Amino acid sequence: MIMANIIKSLYNIRMLDELAEKRTVIHSIHPLMKVMTTLAYLITTVSYDKYAVSSLLPLVFYPVVIIVLAEIPPVPIVKMALAATPFLIGIGILNPLFHHEPAIILSGIQISEGWISFLSIMIKGIFNILAALILIATTGMTGIASALRMLRIPRVFVLQLLLTYRYISVLAEEAVRIWEAYMLRTPGRKAIAFKTWVPCVGRMLMGAYGRARRVYQAMALRGFHGEYNPGDVKGMNTVDFAYCIGWVTFFVLVRYLNFSAQIGAAILGVMK
Structure with missing residues (x-):
């Protein structure tokens, strides 16, 4: 079982390297802009309140769009992200034991704040891991390293x-x-x-x-x-800046407008 996991991990690393060699519209974006976009996504995700759940869901739009445009097989990437769930469970599993205050009542079942915060940790963790995997699969570690050097790391x-x-x-x-x-x-x-x-x-x-x-x-x-030498790195153009600015704008709108609540209110209004 242990060796099977090692072989699977080795296959996943090679798969990410192979995916980074693709030639798609996402792969052609400058590495620095993709790194900056991913950082903005991570910051936006962790900035939510510890009890946020529904308001986090619109953020799934980013990895879904990138996976489709970059022609990344979704099942292996999602499985790799879900492989980290034991660590996330270890982080938040004690929350229900310490936070007993009732948060919502769903179909007669009372759900405490601890379970809500636990679910929020799981969603944030999976989203962040998925974003990091997508960055590697569309940029490669060499591209990421060159972008980090541009940021004066x-x-x-x-x-x-x-x-x-x-x-x-x-x-x-x-x-x-x-x-x-x-x-x-x-x-x-x-x-x-x-x-x-x-x-x-x-x-x-x-x-x-x-x-x-x-x-x-x-x-x-x-x-x-x-001395790390990334080789010939192409210059940035208008498309690269538009990619980063567009996604950052979307993250800000999702963070402060709460699309989930608005969509839910609209659906309830139509049903009435």
């Missing part, structure tokens, strides 16, 4: 982010190699024995370190001396 942090992202795949590939070698030498077993976990983990880390060292030596031979 210190070089050491950008390099750490970029190399950590690459090193995760190296570590995962080494884990897969050890798993396959162990299974070939112990036919009939479905998992690695507990007593061999320590040497296997040690071998995995040493193997990943060796591969990472060879990668660094190859980079050094090609002229790498600690």
Whole structure:
């Protein structure tokens, strides 16, 4: 089960890298504008009140539109975002225990403020994770790194982010190699024995370190001396600025106009 999760994670990383190579209208937007738009989306999402639920829902429009325009397969991306739900549950699961005040009554069932805040945490977390995954899938880590350097983020942090992202795949590939070698030498077993976990983990880390060292030596031979060089980065044009300004305007309108309440009131008015 653990190895299956590692293989799945490795596949997801490679899938994001492959999606970043697409040529769509979203992929052609300048990386800096996409990073700025994503930051504005994250700030807007977390700025909501801890009991906000319905007012958050219009924000789903952003990831849905980007997924469609960027031709990203929705099911894998949504599954990757939902994989983080155990962490979100761990963050908010205690809220219902400490906040017992009744918030709403739905079909005769009283729902406390704790459950409302818990649901709000889940929605905010999933939206933010989905936005981050979409950014990687439409920009790539190289593009994100170049945008961060344009924002004057210190070089050491950008390099750490970029190399950590690459090193995760190296570590995962080494884990897969050890798993396959162990299974070939112990036919009939479905998992690695507990007593061999320590040497296997040690071998995995040493193997990943060796591969990472060879990668660094190859980079050094090609002229790498600690300075991140994004290569040729295209200049920004009117479409790039319009993309960022348009989305930021939408986020501000959604944040302060409460479209959900207005739509609900309109529906109730028509039903009457």
